[in-house]
Amino acid sequence: MKLLWFHLMPYTELPEDFREKNPSVWVDIDSGLFDPPRAHLMYNDFMDELEFASQCGLDGICVNEHHSNGYGLMPSPNLIASTLARRTADTALCVMGNSLALYNPPTRVAEEFAMLDCISGGRLIAGFPVGSPMDTCYAFGQNPSMLRPRYYEAHDLILRAWTEGRPFSFNGRFNQQRYVNIWPRPIQTPHPPIWIPGGGSVETWQWCAERDYVYSYLSYFGYKSGRATVHGFWNEMEKLGKDRNPYRAGFLQFVGVAETREQALELYREPAEYFYGRCLHVDPRFASPPGYTTEATIRARVESQVAKAADRTSARANLSIQFEEILEKGYVIVGSPDEVAARLREVAIDLNIGHLMLLLQFGNMSKSLTMANTKLFAEEVMPQLTDLFDDDWEDRWWPAPMPRQQRAVPNPVPERVWA
Amino acid sequence: MGVKGPEAQTVAVNGAPCRVWKKGAGEPVGYLAGLGGLARWTPFLERLARHRRVVVPSIPGFPGASGHDQLDSQLDWVLAVHDLLHESGLVGASLIGASVGGALAADAAACFPGLCERLVLIGPLGCFDEADPVTDVFAQRPGALSALLTTDPERALEATTPDGEHDPMETRVQQARASEAAARLLWPVLDTRLAKRLPRIQVPVQLIWGAEDRVLPFSYARRFADRIGGPSETVRIDGAGHLADLDAPEAVAAAVERFLD
Numbered sequence: 001m002k003l004l005w006f007h008l009m010p011y012t013e014l015p016e017d018f019r020e021k022n023p024s025v026w027v028d029i030d031s032g033l034f035d036p037p038r039a040h041l042m043y044n045d046f047m048d049e050l051e052f053a054s055q056c057g058l059d060g061i062c063v064n065e066h067h068s069n070g071y072g073l074m075p076s077p078n079l080i081a082s083t084l085a086r087r088t089a090d091t092a093l094c095v096m097g098n099s100l101a102l103y104n105p106p107t108r109v110a111e112e113f114a115m116l117d118c119i120s121g122g123r124l125i126a127g128f129p130v131g132s133p134m135d136t137c138y139a140f141g142q143n144p145s146m147l148r149p150r151y152y153e154a155h156d157l158i159l160r161a162w163t164e165g166r167p168f169s170f171n172g173r174f175n176q177q178r179y180v181n182i183w184p185r186p187i188q189t190p191h192p193p194i195w196i197p198g199g200g201s202v203e204t205w206q207w208c209a210e211r212d213y214v215y216s217y218l219s220y221f222g223y224k225s226g227r228a229t230v231h232g233f234w235n236e237m238e239k240l241g242k243d244r245n246p247y248r249a250g251f252l253q254f255v256g257v258a259e260t261r262e263q264a265l266e267l268y269r270e271p272a273e274y275f276y277g278r279c280l281h282v283d284p285r286f287a288s289p290p291g292y293t294t295e296a297t298i299r300a301r302v303e304s305q306v307a308k309a310a311d312r313t314s315a316r317a318n319l320s321i322q323f324e325e326i327l328e329k330g331y332v333i334v335g336s337p338d339e340v341a342a343r344l345r346e347v348a349i350d351l352n353i354g355h356l357m358l359l360l361q362f363g364n365m366s367k368s369l370t371m372a373n374t375k376l377f378a379e380e381v382m383p384q385l386t387d388l389f390d391d392d393w394e395d396r397w398w399p400a401p402m403p404r405q406q407r408a409v410p411n412p413v414p415e416r417v418w419a
Numbered sequence: 420m421g422v423k424g425p426e427a428q429t430v431a432v433n434g435a436p437c438r439v440w441k442k443g444a445g446e447p448v449g450y451l452a453g454l455g456g457l458a459r460w461t462p463f464l465e466r467l468a469r470h471r472r473v474v475v476p477s478i479p480g481f482p483g484a485s486g487h488d489q490l491d492s493q494l495d496w497v498l499a500v501h502d503l504l505h506e507s508g509l510v511g512a513s514l515i516g517a518s519v520g521g522a523l524a525a526d527a528a529a530c531f532p533g534l535c536e537r538l539v540l541i542g543p544l545g546c547f548d549e550a551d552p553v554t555d556v557f558a559q560r561p562g563a564l565s566a567l568l569t570t571d572p573e574r575a576l577e578a579t580t581p582d583g584e585h586d587p588m589e590t591r592v593q594q595a596r597a598s599e600a601a602a603r604l605l606w607p608v609l610d611t612r613l614a615k616r617l618p619r620i621q622v623p624v625q626l627i628w629g630a631e632d633r634v635l636p637f638s639y640a641r642r643f644a645d646r647i648g649g650p651s652e653t654v655r656i657d658g659a660g661h662l663a664d665l666d667a668p669e670a671v672a673a674a675v676e677r678f679l680d
Contacts, residue, residue: 131663137607138558145603148489173491285558289606295592 001348001388002395004060004094005053005374006252006357009046010071012364013038014278019321024283027069027138030163039073046073047052051087052371055359056378060092060125062357064197064218065099066132067139070091071279078112082321083121086410092399093120094357096216101147102140105175106154107182112160114158114186121408122187122401127189127216128155129197134282137289145291150174160192174207177360193397194229195250195355196354200229201297210240212357214397220280223253223347230351246354247395254336254359257376262336267369269323272332277321317336339382345385354389355397424460425468425475430506432479432499435486440475440506443468448679449476449509451500453518453662454543454556454568455579456481456597458590463668467535467675477521480600482515482579482593487600493526493611496604496654498582500527501534510534513679517664518568518634519601522611525643537673538620541627542635542661544605545613546642553609554634557602564598569660570631570670576667617646624651625678629659652678 014025014033022030050061063080066072074080081095093116093208093236098109117124130151132137139146153172157271160180167181186192195214198204215233219226230251240241242248254275256268260381320326327334333343348356360377361370423443439459440486448471448608450464458475468474490496496677500523504510514535521543528538547553556564557587565579566572579594604611623645628640637655644651654674 009473141607143603143606144557145488145599145606284560288561289557290595290602295596298592298595299588 001248001353001385001390002355002398003049003382003385004062004250004357005058005354005357006062006064006096007046007050007361008041008064008071008359009073010275010279010363011041011073012274014274014364016071016302018278019281021054022281024262024286025281026066026134026383027068027283027286029068029070031129032063033070040093043073043367046361049370049374050084051372053378054084054091056374057117058091058374058378060094061088062094062096064096064127065129065135067135068190069134069139069286071264078116079151080102081116082122085116085123088148089407090401091123091267092125093123094125094195095127095323096125096218097129099129099131099136099184100154100158101142101150103154103386105177106157107177107180108353109154110158110182111184113158113176113192114162115153115181115185116183117188117192120401121406122191122192123399124186124188124235125397127195127197128213133289136287137292138286142387143291144289146174148294155274155361159191162186165214170233182283187402188400193399195397200232201294202236203294205233206240208238209242214248214250214356216252216357218250218252218357219389220252220275220331220348222330223351226251227351230353233354234330244352245392245393245396246348246352246389247397249299249351250354250355250357251347251351251353252357252359253344254332254346254362255340255373255377256332256360257337257340257373257374257381257397258334259336261339262337265323268332268417270363271365271369272326273321276319276331279363280319292369302347337376339383340377341381341384345382345388348385354393354395356385425464425473427483430476430616432484432502432506433486433489435479435483435489436480436504437486437503438477438483440464441472443470443472443554445470445471445531446591446679447474447509447512448541449474449504449507449521450513451476451478451514451516451524452481453520454598454601454617455565455575455594456483458482458579458581461578461665461668463664463672466668466672469663471679472678474505474507474509474512476509478503478523478600479622481597485596485605488598490603490676491626496523496611497526497530500524501531504534513537513539515541515675516543517601518662519589519604522605522613524590525620526611526613526616527624529567529613529619532619532621535622537679538622538626539627539678540643541663541671542629542632543626543643544635545611546639548638548642551638553636553639555607556634557598557606558624567633567660568662568665570629570658570666575662576666578662614642614646617643618648618649621649621680623649625675626651626653628653628655629661629662629663629673630655630657630668632661633661634661635654656668
């Protein structure tokens with residue numbers, strides 16, 4: 001299986017009484033809480049951590065897009081990914097991703113992803129999220145009733161921009177361009193692998209199956225609450241006559257490893273409570289803009305227990321913020337390396353997940369703890385997992401980079417720059 | 420409600436069905452509903468139907484109508500409303516528009532001189548002033564919106580719930596669809612650039628404002644009155660919220676009748 005290291009880039013210094021004094025970490029979060037010089041240090045720590053994960057041998061490193069968000073400091077994940085392309089060698093760069101409907105024209109995504117693919121020598125995984133209501137409809141003002149049609153149209157335009165060998169005109173419902181002709185073009189052919197981060201919508205599952213894309217369930221609520229959704233996904237694949245190749249799917253899990261379980265419990269309490277208590281303090285006013293949820297999904301949520309369990313708003317409504325409950329509900333897996341490996345193996349097999357995305361930094365976790373967590377994970381947990389599925393299944397959704405010897409080697413930074 | 424409901428017909432707008440309610444005899448007057456639309460006949464409409472032929476076409480996406488998902492631009496919306504009024508036999512009649520319906524009625528009147536004789540706007544949306552913003556009706560906690568629209572927190576919800584037997588699932592989907600239709604027209608700040616076109620309205624206009632409107636500040640009444648090309652009068656209704664005709668059917672109907680007579 002493939003193990004990917006995911007960074008949300010949370011602001012790590014939200015005040016202790018954040019939850020009491022602020023209605024939301026997202027959309028209308030108090031801009032006075034943002035301290036740019038502190039953020040300078042945070043960004044650089046976060047990028048060090050991503051690079052360290054690559055050095056530790058993780059298969060991929062992931063960044064994502066959020067706006068007006070206290071737990072996600074990457075309005076443009078592409079900026080981060082471009083530096084990672086220079087400072088890492090073999091790791092897949094998973095940009096998870098660009099919210100297609102936010103880009104005008106969406107050709108911008110085709111261009112920037114092509115740039116990243118070129119700079120990295122073909123290591124890009126292209127994530128195409130619709131985007132959360134908070135990011136797209138509230139922070140960016142997109143019309144929720146048109147978001148999905150815009151998303152699908154943007155997808156079609158980007159695919160054509162990547163694959164058509166000559167300039168073309170695009171006369172879409174929402175986008176008109178007389179000359180589409182991206183320059184540069186991606187290294188990977190016909191294009192970088194496309195992964196779709198999604199919730200529990202049957203339509204998204206069907207679309208992924210039809211287009212042969214990876215479906216990635218990025219929930220903050222762990223394997224127990226994600227179970228119903230991921231099993232729903234596989235049931236749908238079976239209905240559609242698709243195989244159970246575990247690499248069709250991705251799943252996100254928070255993990256904290258230490259030498260012993262006792263140490264782990266002590267180390268990860270604060271960052272976990274910080275994340276669930278402060279970072280997920282989202283005002284429900286921003287959860288359901290009219291039209292964001294399709295009528296089919298509204299019906300499914302009323303009718304089906306599977307979909308109900310997958311309803312993110314209900315998970316948020318019952319959010320646990322005490323460490324004991326966070327562990328009990330499986331939001332975060334902590335323990336000794338052997339315990340964590342055993343649990344993750346069990347989860348990967350049960351959910352049939354070939355691409356496991358790990359949040360080894362979460363909440364206000366420091367750089368030193370993040371690196372210790374990452375190192376221990378890479379050295380003692382990862383070897384117990386990597387063999388999974390590889391004898392039976394091929395990962396057809398993994399980047400195909402240029403041969404190593406043909407790839408550029410960036411100059412090291414001369415000592416005098418920092419002197 | 421204990422009264423006999425209206426007769427219902429269906430007309431097509433862009434090929435999509437739109438329900439049209441009709442009741443009463445006499446001079447026709449049209450009514451375009453506000454946020455949420457109407458799933459049942461209301462006391463305000465009943466009162467008006469005593470002396471008039473009241474015609475209530477449902478805006479695309481509101482209860483009884485679909486086709487909102489084909490409307491991508493303001494031009495699409497205004498043409499749809501024009502066609503809806505045309506199909507409902509309302510060309511040349513007076514027109515009442517509340518809230519969302521007010522934004523569309525005003526735009527149709529501005530774009531098509533002669534389309535309506537007199538115009539009544541009850542808490543019309545469609546304009547936005549950064550210095551005195553309209554409440555964000557699209558960012559409300561579950562269940563909070565309907566309570567925001569009327570002084571009695573149950574009243575707006577009741578208006579969007581069919582009386583008598585109904586499938587709760589279908590009602591829920593219908594309510595979500597009506598919210599979506601409004602958002603499709605008005606997202607994100609409820610400004611359709613109507614202010615630009617208000618000077619084109621040359622017919623007499625009555626502006627009705629709920630004195631307890633928690634959505635639309637009263638300053639917007641002045642904004643409308645100043646911009647509208649023809650004569651206008653403004654009436655404040657005590658004890659009424661944004662959907663004033665739901666809250667104070669008698670008082671609003673009395674004011675409207677006086678204006679139309």
